[in-house]
Amino acid sequence: MKRLTLITTLFVFISNCLFAQWTANGANIYYNGGKVGIGTTTPSYPLTLNNTSETGIQTIYNGTSVYLSHGGWGMGAGKFGIGNPSLPTLVINAVANGPSSVGNVGIGTVTPIAPFHVYTNTDIYGIVTGDDSHSNLRISGTAGGAAGYGLLQTFIGGGATTGGILSLQRDAGNVGIGTSDTKGYKLAVNGSFIATSVTVKLNSAWPDYVFKPSYQLPSLSEVKTYIDQNQHLPEIPSEQEMAKNGLDVSEMNKLLMKKVEELTLYLIEHQQQIKDQQQQINALKKQMRALKKSKII
Template sequence: MAGTVLSNTHGGPVRITGDGQVDGNVNVNGYLSLGGALLWPDWDIDAQADKLVVNEGGVGPRLTILDGGNVGVGTTTPDTTLHVVGAFKLEDGSQGAGKVLTSDANGLAVWQPPTGGGGHWTANGNDIHNTNSGKVGIGTTTPGPPLHVYNTVQGSTVRVENSTSTGTINVRTPGCDMYYGVLGNKGYIMNASNTDLAIGTNGLTRMTVTSAGDVGLGTTTPGAELDIFSPDNLARIIMKNPASTNGANFRLNGLELSILNRDAGPLFFATSNLERMRITPSGDVGIGTTAPAHKLDVRGNMRLGNGSEFEQDIHFWSGNGSWQVGTNDAGNGALNNQFYIYDDAVGQYRLTVQRSTGYVGIGTTTPQSALAVNGKITAKEVEVTLAGFPDYVFEPDYDLMT
């Protein structure tokens, strides 16, 4: 069809049942019914069963209208009222760099500057700002703090990532400068100000690190490198290995220091990675042995000393009193450099041995001979020798050899 084609009846239809090629103009006062495609030199309109497609010659579909009303630009399967694949440009005469697109009361799209009352958001580089109330909500439409992130899925809610070995979040007030994050590939919490660092639970401070480095548990004013306080006067430190029956509890209780083992295993002490002392579950103490058979079982030498005191004793207790076995140093008056056995029940020295002479005293603390007995002696035989020759004593008035 060349030239101008008019319908033969004013306002009537023009019906083309096949393909038509138009080299000029087509004026239709009614409607144009196509049963195939309407072709132009560089364009064609293709009427299909469920859509109308406008094609550019040698390129393909440019505009698609589905029979449901969805319009696609750059796509033949629009899934919304207007579906654009590619960039689009919207001008209303007020557009400009840095403006945001909002809608007025009638739903018309208008461009507004970021500080305008009609819009909440602006994109400035990669930052997002709420310019009305100053609050940003991610996952929520009612943010409480300035930045409110809400997530309904388990896992990380906020992720801060740095391509180097150090990345921190800085929280600052006029009096405090806090950093949280990673420093040199290590977890990092630091108060950069000259103030304390506090850690708490249930709304209460549980641990305080002062600006001087003192650590307080249960107290906000520690007075030492580690200061532990409990309101019930029982501050405990418990060290336990759940995989072993040899776990032990270490307790600080006022001025008392005790070591407890609540399990069935023994409690042992070691130095240089070698066991030195053991307490069995039955209470036997072994020094130098791992299998003590008595309340105190010492395998090796034992030395008693009492500092600058004059006496060093071992007490043997019984229901009727105690016995003391010990030594004394010079300056004790009654005893001087002696070994003794003392009876607490009667308050008497039963036996003494002088260091300087080796004299033994029974019933006396000042023996003047090798054996001095203050009391009677009962014996089957007493042998006295001089130069290897014995002299037997049988009578009370017998004169000893001289």
Template structure:
């Protein structure tokens, strides 16, 4: 240990390791700035801990800690905002609050619902938080004033703009833009229309169906779309089938037209 004179040097605790090597950097307090170094003789911040590669740098342990108490508390020293307080149960902030990790810039007044206080493993929130949190077990949530921006739920489903995925893997409340959308492994693609066994309805049958139902056969009605939405893969399958059926009608009409031309030509030759 050394610390000599009014203009003396740094405060240092040193010693020897088990092999007899001198350890100068065991513990140091720099006189000029009061920086504390553990494992280093030249600390660069108020507390500078230098560990050995592959070893644990620090460990905090205590027995009989209440599950609601903060286990590690890091504050900025100026206000109640700007800190990280995980607990031994993975819940953050103060007793009964809902997140394992909470990044926040203002006071939090959320009240948990029932006995379930688990809201999200990681939550980023930028609003004034008052009222009651829903009792959910979500993995990740990003919110703003009164809105759910992004949520990954415990069942693996993702909600964008909504917390209710309605059983779908991805639920988006709003519009989206894509450079490419691919529906993979779609079975029963309508190439069967060109099979000789396929029965093509007559145009008269199609006409009667349209007059009665006000939409094409095997296509959803407007009321159904408004009520249930559209399955993009299925609606494209049906549209392709209609295009293929129309092609068969065109081919059939072309054959009829060619036969009609031949008959007209034959009649013209007879009249000469």
């Protein structure tokens, strides 16, 4: 009887010691002290989870699971992932003094190669701030495994009518301001712009060759014939070409300078003709005076 009483007392004492650390409050259970270990008998922190499988923690909402994993899903040691085994949506590098010690964060990839790496299998936007009804920033790249460049767009006032847009296009690296369609140009501006200075570097010769002796200056009669037939100057684009292709500022300035230089040559030639004619007139006047003095006329 004494032995039974001793065993019962010891059991109650041990139970009180064990369960004194846990407190039940309705459906909630609280741990009052010490450390909790899952998969380990020597927890080092308030909660230590030791697991050899790929998934460490599972949460379920309406039948859909989201998992937390350390080193699983092909990520490797020192990486913490959130998502599911087929496609972790967030990966954080946490290992120190190793190839992944930079602390990269990956979304949609288990091997982030930059401090912040967003991966997608489609050409959809990888990063979007704001919504379609307000100003927002959108960043996207090409689909995973495909060659190409990304896209950066800033919208000011979204919706059916966009108040403004800055677009850095993929492929050729084109820039669009006020438009996302650059028509293949390096810079496309939908609207006007102002600048205190613009420098255009030519890829062809400036028309100083007009002043070289070897240059064949068209006669004014030839120019007149061309104008009568085409209703615009030679080499200058027509109105229809301008309406279709726009104005090439660099090429047009070069052509206008060529016409100015040709016009200068025409003026110089015309001035020489006037000078020669004046000399002839003066000579004739002199002869007339001489004839009058000799009373021949």
